[in-house]
Amino acid sequence: MIQSMTGFGKHVVQLPSKKITIELKSLNSKNLDINARLPQFYREKELELRKMIADVLVRGKVDFGLYVEITGEETTAEVNQGVVRKYMKQLANIAEGDNLKLLELALRLPDTMKTEKGDIDQTEYDAIKTAMKEALSEISIFRNEEGQVLEEDFNERLKKLNDLLEQVKTMDPERLDTVRERLEKAVADLKVELDENRFEQELIYYLEKYDITEEKVRLANHLNYFGTTLKSNDSNGKKLGFIAQEIGREINTIGSKANYAPMQQLVVQMKDELEKIKEQMLNVL
Template sequence: MILSMTGFGKHVLQLPSKKITIEIKSLNSKNLDLNARIPSAYREKELEMRKMIANAMVRGKVDFSLYLEFTGDDAPTSVNSGVVRRYMAQLADISAGEELKLMEMALRLPDATKTDREELDPKEYVAIKESLQAALAEIIDFRTSEGAVLEADFKKRIHNLKDLLAQVVTMDPERSTSLRERLEKAVADLKTEVDANRFEQEMIYYLEKYDITEEKVRLANHLDYFSTTLATADSNGKKLGFICQEIGREINTIGSKANYAPMQQLVVQMKDELEKIKEQMLNVL
């Protein structure tokens, strides 16, 4: 099973006098990059909430937002009436504007409003943590659904690579025969006598240089290992990425040794399939 690093989770907590909305969004990243936007009233619990998110998300660029909206009459922010009156008196000395205009100007000036700092209610924080867990559960479900789509695509690509490798294996004897015939023709075109034994030794040496038996075996093993890792209970994005590198190395070596146009065409198709896997692999947890 694999998980995607892309996801979104949201949960709304309605309290008697306030509404708290928790949103978590994640995108792909090599490591955990957590950005948190939290009202000052909950700053003392930021590290604890970050730890909860980090344990659940593991990896990715994560944006965590906690929005606070007061719905009752006991909002902590109020107008600082004494300061506003002094502002209005000073503004009236400067300009003979209407009282309403003076009040609008005064309310824009510093300290026109005041906020009473509230102590965090332990029961309220417990409810916030439960809401955070609910949002994390939602984003993990999102990641799981996205991961299932990616996993299906990976299985399809690996199946295609195995089919192409089977064609390479079938074509290899034909390629060896073609290489031998081309060498014999090249020597015949020289129209000079050659030592048959020495020519056969050189022929064997040359054909061994272009032998791809090891590459075929290793590539088959890497493809099987990719499928096995894909089926594990954990999402192993980094491990699968390393296996992709090894698969690419074997495909490149086969291409460099092929020296046979039909086989090189198969190698190009294999590279195309692998590139599609690598593009999607960037989003795997």
């Protein structure tokens, strides 16, 4: 079963004095690219949290946010009183004003707040890891649901490609007869005497250059392999991409060898269906 790289997961955990929110968003990418946003206080745990994400999401452009809202009286930030008083004294020397306005201006200046760096409480961090697991579970469910939609679309495109291939197979004998007649008529119009045996040999050689038997067999095999890979337990986006490239090569070769307008029209339709598959393939894990 395939999985999309597009997803969203969110989980909120309420602690006695804090509300912690874990949010994950992912889009398609060739590799795993994690953009993490979390408060400075939790930076020491960033690598461990990144590993939790990498183990589950594997690939994609992931935005990870850890947001903390203080709901109780607990806070690690304090006013740097010495710095604020110095600012207020300097401001008072520059311009007159009441102390409240001077305080308001002073608090906007650098270094007026200081944060006490302490250790992360283990109970709190366990709650964060639990929230992360829940958010990862949600985004995985989202990705699976998106993957089911993609799989249905791929199966529909595969059916159309197989139907078009059957039309190509049915049309092929008529195409070769038409090409043969065209060549015979061209030679007849030259009004020159030819050795019939030699002409037949040259004609067979020429027709063999337009033979698409191998391409039809390989294309059928590639389409079958694509469908089988879709049903595998793992999401094989890169593998499916390689198979799609091989499908494209066989379609292009059939088009270049066709030399027959009705068949080339079928080839154009096949290319259109394959292009739609390739567009969606960019989003498969």
